[in-house]
Amino acid sequence: MKKEKLLEVEQLNIKFTTSIGDVNVSDDINFSLNKGETFCIVGESGCGKSVVALSLTRLLPENAIIKGSIKFEGFNISELEEKEFSEIRGRKIATIFEQPMSCINPVMRIGDQIAETYRANFNCSRKEAKQQALKKLEEVKLPANRYNSYPHELSGGMQQRVMIAIALACNPQLLIADEPTTSLDVTVQYQILELLQELKEKYNMTILMITHDMGVVHDMADRIGVMYAGNMMEIADRDEFFQRPLHPYAVELLNVVRDPCIYTIPGTVPNLMEWVPGCPFEPRCKRSTEACKINKPKNIVMGERIVRCLNVVPN
Amino acid sequence: MSCLIEANQLSKVFKDKESTVFKKKEIIAVDNVSLTINRGESVGIVGESGCGKSMLGKMLVGLTLPTKGSVNYDGKIISRLPFNEIKKLRSKLQPIFQDADSTLNPKLTVKKLLEEPFVINKISKGDANQRIDELLSYVNLGKELYGRYPHEISGGQRQRLGLARALSLNPDFIVADEPAASLDSSVQAQILQLLNRMKLNSGLGLVYVSHNLKIVSMMTEKVNVMYLGSFVETGDTKDVFENPMHPYTKMLIGSVLTIDGDKRKLGKAKVFGEPPDPKNRASGCTFHPRCDCCSQICKEERPILKKVGNKNRFVACHNM
Numbered sequence: 001m002k003k004e005k006l007l008e009v010e011q012l013n014i015k016f017t018t019s020i021g022d023v024n025v026s027d028d029i030n031f032s033l034n035k036g037e038t039f040c041i042v043g044e045s046g047c048g049k050s051v052v053a054l055s056l057t058r059l060l061p062e063n064a065i066i067k068g069s070i071k072f073e074g075f076n077i078s079e080l081e082e083k084e085f086s087e088i089r090g091r092k093i094a095t096i097f098e099q100p101m102s103c104i105n106p107v108m109r110i111g112d113q114i115a116e117t118y119r120a121n122f123n124c125s126r127k128e129a130k131q132q133a134l135k136k137l138e139e140v141k142l143p144a145n146r147y148n149s150y151p152h153e154l155s156g157g158m159q160q161r162v163m164i165a166i167a168l169a170c171n172p173q174l175l176i177a178d179e180p181t182t183s184l185d186v187t188v189q190y191q192i193l194e195l196l197q198e199l200k201e202k203y204n205m206t207i208l209m210i211t212h213d214m215g216v217v218h219d220m221a222d223r224i225g226v227m228y229a230g231n232m233m234e235i236a237d238r239d240e241f242f243q244r245p246l247h248p249y250a251v252e253l254l255n256v257v258r259d260p261c262i263y264t265i266p267g268t269v270p271n272l273m274e275w276v277p278g279c280p281f282e283p284r285c286k287r288s289t290e291a292c293k294i295n296k297p298k299n300i301v302m303g304e305r306i307v308r309c310l311n312v313v314p315n
Numbered sequence: 316m317s318c319l320i321e322a323n324q325l326s327k328v329f330k331d332k333e334s335t336v337f338k339k340k341e342i343i344a345v346d347n348v349s350l351t352i353n354r355g356e357s358v359g360i361v362g363e364s365g366c367g368k369s370m371l372g373k374m375l376v377g378l379t380l381p382t383k384g385s386v387n388y389d390g391k392i393i394s395r396l397p398f399n400e401i402k403k404l405r406s407k408l409q410p411i412f413q414d415a416d417s418t419l420n421p422k423l424t425v426k427k428l429l430e431e432p433f434v435i436n437k438i439s440k441g442d443a444n445q446r447i448d449e450l451l452s453y454v455n456l457g458k459e460l461y462g463r464y465p466h467e468i469s470g471g472q473r474q475r476l477g478l479a480r481a482l483s484l485n486p487d488f489i490v491a492d493e494p495a496a497s498l499d500s501s502v503q504a505q506i507l508q509l510l511n512r513m514k515l516n517s518g519l520g521l522v523y524v525s526h527n528l529k530i531v532s533m534m535t536e537k538v539n540v541m542y543l544g545s546f547v548e549t550g551d552t553k554d555v556f557e558n559p560m561h562p563y564t565k566m567l568i569g570s571v572l573t574i575d576g577d578k579r580k581l582g583k584a585k586v587f588g589e590p591p592d593p594k595n596r597a598s599g600c601t602f603h604p605r606c607d608c609c610s611q612i613c614k615e616e617r618p619i620l621k622k623v624g625n626k627n628r629f630v631a632c633h634n635m
Contacts, residue, residue: 044499155589185363185526190570190586197581212499215529215572219581242574256504257574261511261533265501268469 003034006174006206012068014055023272025051027230038207040217043227044269049210053176057089091121094167098179100159104151110162111147117169136165140195157188171203178210193220214257226250229270229280235306246307248287287311319520320352320375320488325384327370342593344370346544357514357521359535359552361528363590367544372490372524376408377401406436406484413493415477419465425476426461432483450479454509471502478509492524507534528571532556540564543591543601546620550628560623560630562606608634
């Protein structure tokens with residue numbers, strides 16, 4: 001069965017120009033999302049995973065230079081005019097962030113904020129918008145009497161639910177979730193992830209999830225992309241990935257997460273300002289060779305799997 | 316094993332901002348908690364945010380004085396000592412915080428920061444320098460960092476610098492309050508291994524405060540599960556994690572997502588509700604609004620920690 005592709009990202013290069021030089025945060029990244037799946041991009045802080053996610057809806061600051069093509073439902077959206085793009089942002093592709101307070105208005109009642117989305121996008125009356133908003137509140141499991149609450153009266157988990165309600169107001173086909181549960185307690189994280197899973201099935205949504213938490217990936221993902229220093233090191237199916245990771249970084253990362261008291265990855269994440277000719281993981285890699293220092297590894301495609309490494313871990 | 320720190324019925328109560336002369340309102344952060352830590356032992360305190368675990372940690376090292384109860388160290392009751400006496404003890408009781416940045420003066424270089432504890436405690440420069448060299452190699456930091464300022468080194472390095480400073484005066488007891496929470500998993504492992512090695516080498520007592528159950532299960536021998544200011548379950552870590560008894564412990568352990576095994580966990584555990592607000596405490600058992608096996612007595616009477624089984628296990632629940 002051939003899976004229908006919802007989003008295809010090809011040769012995505014993102015560079016930030018700053019006063020102290022250029023920073024390369026995305027280096028020839030290719031990935032695609034199948035309809036109805038959850039794709040998780042996982043990586044350590046500063047690896048560029050959030051930047052990639054934000055670039056999909058053009059939410060990056062002005063000093064970002066984006067090259068490459070982004071196809072949404074087979075339609076190249078990277079060349080659209082800003083005005084046309086706003087038809088997609090929010091309506092077809094919605095985003096939720098780590099900090100709900102950064103996206104919801106602190107001086108507006110939460111119910112009105114959800115209703116506002118309906119008013120802006122569907123041109124409906126206030127009464128209809130309120131009804132829709134109440135329906136959404138119920139869907140994200142907030143009691144209806146919270147309609148008139150202000151954001152600061154809610155807990156972190158509830159704020160996250162409000163943001164999910166706003167994001168899902170337009171029934172988007174793709175939901176980008178950028179570290180949606182990082183700042184929450186495990187018990188609340190569990191409930192939010194359950195909610196996302198439930199809504200995903202209900203609306204047949206596709207989710208692009210950005211996270212650094214392997215536990216979350218293990219439970220949410222259908223397919224996984226591992227990023228390191230602006231490179232997509234490995235893309236694989238969830239089951240295959242956890243059973244047999246191929247990229248040395250993925251192998252070590254899984255070991256460290258499994259048993260942090262035994263394994264370590266020596267060294268630190270490289271500085272993206274310093275350009276390296278070879279593989280960015282080479283200084284920390286156990287399998288590195290001379291060739292790794294000189295040549296940038298190319299993507300090796302093995303069926304559904306893509307690995308960017310010169311010395312792929314053997315069976 | 317000798318007892319290093321003994322906390323007896325510690326309570327910490329804050330006055331609510333809304334409190335008036337006529338209507339007193341209190342926030343109970345820590346409620347009647349007793350705890351002993353032996354030499355060479357590591358004890359975990361876990362719970363959701365706002366349950367009072369950090370406050371308890373601060374009271375154990377004498378950074379905050381308890382409202383009621385006492386902390387005994389070396390035959391002295393810390394909370395009753397005058398300030399200059401507590402100050403002398405500080406070198407033996409050291410905290411490590413999640414945010415190392417908050418403990419490092421941004422205007423001092425790494426070298427100066429490392430020297431600071433020795434200067435304060437009037438230790439000669441020669442001895443200090445020798446100890447600093449030892450410490451740096453111990454926490455795996457290079458001498459090239461000496462001239463740098465805290466903002467010029469990475470988060471992992473800052474955390475290790477904080478560790479080196481905490482260790483510099485050979486403490487007996489360390490409270491590590493989420494020491495690795497803000498770090499990436501690969502760097503986190505370095506800090507955890509360092510803490511473990513430190514505990515083995517110098518036989519100090521360690522209290523590990525965290526919301527990360529996976530790490531607590533690996534780092535500690537005993538664990539205390541805290542909910543709204545009091546312990547609901549205490550026991551040997553292995554025992555508690557393999558066979559949780561209190562409904563809250565079950566919920567907490569059930570909600571941790573790990574990468575062990577092939578199966579997904581989501582949707583299998585029963586997890587309800589939000590971390591409670593200490594201002595609006597529930598009557599009876601504070602956990603009853605979120606509990607799935609709550610009965611009438613839970614709403615009325617507060618359960619106390621009772622010994623369960625033969626092992627060192629205590630659970631506060633009516634429905635055992």
